[in-house]
Amino acid sequence: MLATITVDDEKCNDPLSCRKCLLICPTHVLGLGTDVGPQKFRETDPSHFILRGVRFDKCTGCMDCVEVCPQNAIQVSF
Amino acid sequence: MCVWCDQFAAGYERWYFNPANYARRLYKIRKEAAEALGAEANPQEAGGMAILGREFLEARERNDYEAMERMKREAEQVSWGTHFGQVITLDEALKVTDIIYPISLMTCACRRSMVGLPDEENFTCMGMGPGMYKWERWPDTYRGGVHFLTPDEAKEALTKLNKRGLVQTIATFGTPYLAGLCNCDYPDCGFIRTVLDFGVRVLWRGHYVAKVDPELCNGCANCVARCQFRALSFAPTRNKAYIDEFQCFGCGLCATECDQEAITLVERASLPSLANVW
Numbered sequence: 001m002l003a004t005i006t007v008d009d010e011k012c013n014d015p016l017s018c019r020k021c022l023l024i025c026p027t028h029v030l031g032l033g034t035d036v037g038p039q040k041f042r043e044t045d046p047s048h049f050i051l052r053g054v055r056f057d058k059c060t061g062c063m064d065c066v067e068v069c070p071q072n073a074i075q076v077s078f
Numbered sequence: 079m080c081v082w083c084d085q086f087a088a089g090y091e092r093w094y095f096n097p098a099n100y101a102r103r104l105y106k107i108r109k110e111a112a113e114a115l116g117a118e119a120n121p122q123e124a125g126g127m128a129i130l131g132r133e134f135l136e137a138r139e140r141n142d143y144e145a146m147e148r149m150k151r152e153a154e155q156v157s158w159g160t161h162f163g164q165v166i167t168l169d170e171a172l173k174v175t176d177i178i179y180p181i182s183l184m185t186c187a188c189r190r191s192m193v194g195l196p197d198e199e200n201f202t203c204m205g206m207g208p209g210m211y212k213w214e215r216w217p218d219t220y221r222g223g224v225h226f227l228t229p230d231e232a233k234e235a236l237t238k239l240n241k242r243g244l245v246q247t248i249a250t251f252g253t254p255y256l257a258g259l260c261n262c263d264y265p266d267c268g269f270i271r272t273v274l275d276f277g278v279r280v281l282w283r284g285h286y287v288a289k290v291d292p293e294l295c296n297g298c299a300n301c302v303a304r305c306q307f308r309a310l311s312f313a314p315t316r317n318k319a320y321i322d323e324f325q326c327f328g329c330g331l332c333a334t335e336c337d338q339e340a341i342t343l344v345e346r347a348s349l350p351s352l353a354n355v356w
Contacts, residue, residue: 002135019194028265032191034218043217055275057135 003061004077005029005053011073015051021065021074022051027058030065079347080285080356082164086254092285094166099254100178100207129153129272129280150278157280163249163260163269165284167330167343168236171246171259174206175232181259182210183235185222192266197222202239204232204259209251236261245270245306245329247281264306274308283356284328286343290319294340301332301341324355 015022015032022030031054034044051074053059059076066074086093093099130153137145166174175181186203189195200222205213214220227235236246239261247269249258264270269281288310297317302310309325310332312318319332319341333341347353 002132002139016190016194022192022194028192032194038216038218040215041217043221055271056132057138057275 001078002056003029003053003059005056005059006075006077007051007053008071008073008075009035009050011071012051012069013071014046014049016046016049018070020068020070024064024068026062026064027055027060029053029055029059031055079353080164080282082254082282092170093254094164094170094174094248094256095177097177099256129157129268130276130278134276150276153278154280157278159253161249161251162253162280162282163247163258163262164282165327165329166246166248167284167286167328168240168246168334169330170284171236171240171248172233174248174259175229175236178206178256179229180210180226181206181229181232182213183225183227184210184213184220186260186267187219188262188268189266190221192268192271195266201225202244202261204235204261205257206259207257209257240331240334243304243306243331245327245331262306270306279356281327283326283346284330285346286328286330287323287326287346287349287352288321288328288330288332288341289323289344290321291340291342292316292318294338295319295336296338296340298337300337301335304331304335306331323349323352 022032031052033050033052034048035050036044036048061076061078063076066076082093086096086099088096088098090096130149134146134149137149182205183201184203184205185197185200189200189202205224210224213224240246244261244263247260247262248256249260251257260267262270264274272278273281295318299312299319301319302312307325307327309322309327311320313320328343328346330343333343
């Protein structure tokens with residue numbers, strides 16, 4: 001069964017410097033990107049970095065990411 | 079036969095020893111070629127996020143092989159035209175440093191995406207060629223800066239990264255233009271992850287296959303942790319390393335770690351059953 005992972009981007013406002021969930025996930029399910037795409041000549045503002053579930057097939061449902069998130073921004077359901 | 083050598087080696091032993099593939103096309107022409115394939119030609123687009131989305135995983139869940147094959151084929155076509163890699167050995171990577179200048183050490187986009195690795199810990203990627211002079215155009219990819227290396231410094235860096243356990247791969251940015259010399263591992267390299275988890279060939283096997291000499295192997299198992307491709311294991315029955323040669327990508331990481339010289343690299347083309355396994 002594939003996990004559904006939702007992230008509240010309002011709460012998760014600087015995942016690049018926080019990255020607690022990225023480090024704790026035992027199977028590296030999560031990924032980091034931006035909601036503005038790559039930008040020429042401009043560094044992306046930290047607020048535009050977004051965290052997403054990517055490799056859902058590897059999610060065991062352990063909920064470590066949900067628990068580690070200081071903003072309670074991640075939800076995992078099956 | 080390696081189809082890339084077939085198309086792009088032009089008489090050189092390998093396609094990545096052909097200097098033309100490092101200087102073949104100027105940026106603008108490449109951009110048009112890549113866009114014709116339906117892909118945005120920028121270096122970040124090819125970063126660490128998955129090449130296939132949730133719909134592929136859902137098709138796999140419901141055993142919809144037809145949909146999987148279609149998505150796989152589409153992803154491979156885009157990748158092979160724009161950005162894909164091939165495993166090379168350390169010796170081959172060292173040889174590349176004498177073909178193209180400049181080579182620079184930079185931060186890895188895959189690892190930034192996969193684990194948000196801070197720039198100071200993330201200097202595992204190498205960019206080659208004139209693109210490095212204008213890398214600052216993409217500030218997010220340029221994070222941490224770019225360190226230009228002399229050919230000797232590049233050799234030293236590659237040797238250290240290999241010692242650390244990272245696989246050398248060479249990557250196109252608008253095929254056959256070669257501009258990436260990556261140092262990869264599972265699970266944080268997008269190429270290795272995609273080819274192993276999904277069987278989508280964004281990373282091609284190298285020109286060699288590793289082979290254990292059971293007479294010379296003393297069972298120390300130092301090689302076992304080096305394999306990033308799930309090809310090498312330790313067989314307690316015989317107290318020897320065991321390599322599944324059909325799974326081997328030919329990077330040679332096991333061989334460079336073996337004190338007994340018990341692991342040798344055999345030309346893939348010399349083995350009838352493996353000559354076409356890429």
